Amino acid sequence: MPDEGDDRWDVFGADLAAPFLNNLNRQVSALDLQSELSLSRSQFELLRKDGYFSPTLSAAGHKPLWDIAQARSFINGLLRGAETVLIPRQQWVDLAKASQRSKIRPGQIVELIAEGRLTRIGKLESKNDYASILVHFEELESLLDRPDAPGMTIDAFARSVGLKPPQAGRLIKKGHTPATFARNPKTLAQQHYMQEKDVVAFKEHFVTLRELAILLGQSWQSLNATLRKSQVTAFSPDGLDYGLLYEWAALEENDIVRQPHRIKGSSHS
Template sequence: MAMRGHWMVPHLMLCLKHQMPLVTLWKESAALSRFDSAVHFSKLADDIVAGTLDAELREETDFEIWLDARLEDPQGGLPEQHWLDQFSLHAACNYCLMLGTSLLRHEMSAPSSVLPEDNWAVYQMGFEIARGGEAAIRDALMGLQMLPGSPQDGPRKIFPKMYDRLAYDSMDDPDYDVFRYILRSHMAATWPLGIGDELLGEPITARRLHSVRTAARATGIDQRRLRKILAAEGIVPEEGLPDAWEVFDAERADTVLRSATTLITAKDFAEAIGASRSQFDLLVAGGILAPHLSSSGDAAGTRTIWDPADGVRFLDSVFVGASPLRQAQHGWEHISKSAARLMVGPETLIEAIRDRRIVRIGNHADFDGYAALYVYHDEVCSVLSPEPSSNQTIELFSKSVGLAQPIRMRRLVMNGHTPATEMIHPKLKKKQFYITRDDADAFHQRFYTLRTMAQAHGKSWQSMTARLRAAGVEVFSPDGEDYGTLYERDRVDHVLSQVTEI
C-alpha cells in the first residue's frame, strides 16, 4: 500500500493510474490524533486489502489530467498550454468549481444540492469553459443570464457560488483578481445597476445603465409601450433581449424618459417604491413625498398625480452607500420600525441619512425599494438620542468605518495605534472606551479602511488595492497583529497620487 502527496489536494478526486475514486479514510477533529496514521491504518488495513472501500471505477476528466500535470510540474501543465496555467493552482481550481457550480443552472434549479463526492463533474464543467480564456468565460456568463431569472433576482441566484466567493470570500486575495475583474466588467456592461445595488460588494453610487424594465418602473410606462418608444429613438432594438436584460445608457436616454413619464395613482406610487400604504402615508405626512400635481390641479379629475421619477429620486437619496444585507442580523431594523421604537417619524431618520449623520444603511436582499431600507438601530439611537453625543462605542465606530470585526479596532486602541477615551457608561455606570470626535479625527488622519479609501478617492477599492500591492504597500500590521484591511493614509495617498500623475 502507498499514499501519494497528490491525494492530499482537495481538488483531486481520482487516482489517474488506477482510475479509482479517492475516498475519505478517516475524520478526526483533534490534530494530534488525526495525523497519527499508523493507528488509523491498522484499523483500516483489512478493509483496504479486501477492497471494501473501493468505489466504482471511472475515466479521468480533462480537468483531472490537467491538475495532475500541474502537480507534477508546478511551473507548467500539459504540453498544450491552457489559459488557466498562468494562475496559482489553488485559485484556478477553485474558479473551475465556482464557474461549474454556476453552469449547473443549465441542468438543475439548485446547484448547491450537488453532493461533494460528485464535484469532479462540476470541476470539469467549469474547466471546459475556463480553459478557453476570457472570451469563453464571458460567453458563459451571458448564457447564464439568458436562463430563467432576471437582474432583480440578484447576482447570487444568477451566478451561484461564484458571486459570493469572488465578492466576499476572496476579496483580499490577489490570486483571484483576474477572475473578479471578468465578472465585475461583465456585470458593469450588462446589468442595470442603480443606487442601492452592489457590484462585487461595492455600493453603486450612480446609475449608468437602465433596462427597459427599470426604466418602465422609473417612468410609470407599460414596458411594451416604453420599448416601442425607445426603439423609435434608436436606443434599443424592437426585438432583442428580454426587457429585464435589454440595457441602454441611462444618461443618453434621460431626455426621452423624462418626456415620456406618465403620472400614476398614490397606490401605484407606493407599490413602485416598495412601501406599504401606511408607510407611504407617513412619508407624505412627514413631507418626504409630495404629489407632482395637487388634487385640485388635476385637470382630468383623476388621482393620477404622482410622478414615479420622484420615487426613484427618493430611493436614490436614501440608498447611497448602502451595504447589502443577506439577512437582518442583530441590531438591524427596518427604518420604519427603528423610527417607531424612538417614537419619531421616518422623516427624522431620512433627513439624518441624507445629511450623512446616519451612515450604516442596509439594502436587504430579500426585498425591493423602501421595504429593503434598513438602519443600524444603535447608530440611530446615538445620533437621534435626546442628549446627542458625538461619542461612539468602539463597536459602533468600527462598523461605521467598515471594519467588520470590532475586536480589531479594540486591538488597535489597546496597542496604542489610535486613541480612545475612557468614560463612564451613562446606564451601566462602568468605565468603557469611547471614540470621541477628536479620536475619530485622529484615526482618519492616520488610517484608511477600504470603505473610507474608496470614499476619499472616488474609485473602487479593488482597483486601488491592486495598485497598492504593485507598489509594495501592505496592510497595517507593524507588530504582526491582525488589524484587518487597514492602510496607513499617507502611504496610500502618496502611491495613488503618483499613479494619477502618470
C-alpha cells in the first residue's frame, strides 16, 4: 500500500472482482449496440426518448456505454412466444413500419407488447434482433384510440371474402359492385369503404370460390374442378382479373347451386 497522501490502491480477490470485470467486457458504445441489435439510429433515439435503452454506464466526461447482454435480454422478452414468419406479408410489419403507418412512436408499440396487450407477435426466421420483431398491424390498429372508420377498408374486405385487394379495388372502380366514398378518419383522405349495405349488395350478386366451397362443404380444389367441368368461368366481362369470383346467376344456371344457397350466400359473412 502507498503511504498516506499518495494515491491509494485497493486490492480485491480475483473471484470477488470477476463479476464486475466481466460486466465491463459486455459494455458497448451506442453504435455497436445498434449494429448488434439491427436497430436504426432513428429508432434508437425514439426509443431512448420513451425511456428504453438507457446506458448502464454514464458519467460526465465519459462516453456512455450499454450492457449488450441486458439489451439482448430485453429483445428476447419482446420475442417471447412469437410465431415464426418466413416472409412478412400483408399485415405482418416490423416495428419501424408499424410506427410509421400508425403514426405513433415505436416506444408505444413496445409498451403494448411488454404489457401483453399485443398478442400476435411474429419473428423473422433465423433472426433474433430488433429488426426481426413483427406485429400484426390490424391488431395494433384495433388497440389504438382511433375515430370510428366509416366501414371496412377495401383491403380488409378483400381478405374477408377471399380476394386480393387489387382485384376488389378493380371490381369497385369498374362499377361492378358498390362502395362508399368517405373520409379516412386518420389520414383525412377520401377513399372507398365497404359499408354493410355495400357488402350485402356484393354478396347478393357474387360469391368467391373460397366462400362457395365453405358454403357447399367442399374443398376449393374439388369445387374448382366441378366448375371447370361445367364450363362455369370466373367473372370477367371485360377480360380483367377479378379473382376467383362467380355470379350467383351463372352458378344457378349450371345447377352448381340452387336458390336457397343463393339466399344463404348473400348473407354469409
